[in-house]
Amino acid sequence: MSQNGKPKVAFFDFTSCEGCQLTVVDSLQDHPELLNAVEIVQFREAMSEKGEDYLVAFIEGSCTRASDEARLKKIRQQAAVVVALGACAHLGGVNTLKYLHPLDEVRQYVYGDKAGWYDTYDARPIEAVIPVDYFIPGCPIDRDEFLATVKALLLGKKPPIPDYPVCVECKLKENTCLFTLGKVCMGPVTRAGCKAICPSYGQSCEACRGFIPDPNDSSMREVLAKHGLTPDEITTMYTMFTTYQVREKLMQRASTHE
């Protein structure tokens, strides 16, 4: 807490497009009063000042190299509350698409015979490295959900992140179900909170907010198969943002079968 009684907040970025921090800037467009409630001590993308004394750390991006781990641990030591900001930090996000190819091949493809110059390993959510208190899902995050999370944290409450699927919000918006339009969608197993924005704009949910607790995967896969998807295409649907989670689950299953 700073002398003015405002909690000190810092923003950090790891491997990401920084779109979630931009969304934070966007939420300030409509709510500049937020700056009266907290003191931002670090936000490299938007300011030169740099304070190392902070209570809440918002972290965007996934961990993709050994040197990231030390930086994450240092943030965790300082911050009383760590919030994963967006799909890359929360899930690993699109960065985890790298898993679908052998890592050496990926490095070779982009950097050729100079691949050895650059340090990288399989992308992972920050929770794989440090304990995370809360997460704000989405690629990018939803502005209202960010504001609601900050409000909850200021009041010492748990941020209101829904546990129900995107379908609930989609129905409330009275959208025509994409399945009835001959399309497929990850809405039934994906965590809501985005106001079903993708189906509302005519596109399938791509599960950027991760899965609901205990999703009915076998039914979901059955429905996708019934709509003509091959096992390979179903894997594609399941892996745009969530390759890390799908792989962890497969590994758990493999170890219980042993």
Added chain:
Amino acid sequence: MSKRIDVHHVTRVEGHGNIVVEVAGGQLKECRFDVVETPRFFEAMLIGRPYLEASHITSRICGICATGHATASLRASEKALGVELSEQSQQLRKLTFHGEQLDSHVLHIYMLVAPDFLGVGSVIPLASSHPEVVLRALRMKKLAGDICAVVAGRHTHPIAMTVGGFTHFPKVSELQDLRRRLIEGRADVDATVDLFASLPWPSFDRDTEYVSLTKPDEYAFIDGEIITSDGARLPAENYQQVTNEHLVQHSTAKHTRHLRNSYMVGALARFNNNYEQLHPRAKEAAQKLGMKPKVTKTFLNSAAQVVEIVHCSEDAIQIIDQLLAKGVHPEAPAPVRQTGGEGVGVCEVPRGMLVHHYWIGEDGKMTGANCIIPTNQNLANLEQDMQALVPQILDKPVEQMQLDLEMLVRAYDPCISCSVHVLKVETK
């Protein structure tokens, strides 16, 4: 005299880069801009994914130019698959592209550049010292984002854009509302031109080769041929003749060179190459800013962005008028005419020319991709500018040198996440 400037993770830029300058015995020994952003591997991640996903994956390269990446991606797939866009789809693509250009330029000039001129570390203290300026910037940024939201669902990351067209269409009332706000917004645009025309722009001047797209009938943002201020002109498909990407060890972003050791892309290059096609109000703004091609003062890249804010606002009004005159008709995406192929998609994102080059297999899955990012194309030119600037500012205190170099980096508006973080000073 020995000085060392070592800026670790330059602030107020997108992504992570370091400035390293070393002067010993009055001689410049070392002058580098290190890109230390983590490698991203998007090109390899695309392999094996359905082409319909490509624009959704590649928009995630960058939060600021997400719509630009999506557009280049879609154009690459459309060229590869023989897809011809309807006039309405082209207009809607241009409109949302203007939204992003406005959003990015406003963010850059007001929140990243202006604090340097006003002697503060960020836009936050300006909220109390210059509230009218900050509120204007926020208003302009909101309008820009709302243009994108009306057309494509949101700016980061666009939803409704797909191969062959759109999956959602704006309502007449939404377009009318945007038009009204753009007309009212002219006062904000004019005040922006006046503010930036009054700033003491650094006089640093170094001619280079300016590279951009060009089109016969309009100020090029989407599609077109490649043109350079040194007289080269070539089809976009031959981009590799211009970009010549190569790796350097201090940077996870590849460097490029064409006729000289380096070239520059971005608002200043577009301004220099396509000035005649600017909207008359944008030309008036350029006059107020004291700019007429060819402008070789690198810092004026940010001023060229101000000129483009005028152009894009005016052109957005014209596009909306045309859409409203014809009415917006929901339509299915234009058909794919061939099952696989190779295509090059080009556009002028806020920071310059962007190329997506795709190979799509018969099964509709991506078999190859190459993305050429504006910031990469500018890195070599930035280093050349740093090498030319440092001897001119050697007499200044180290803190001032550091600020000058950081301002130079920011003039390029680098987007380092795309290209794959600036200063700590030490006097020896």
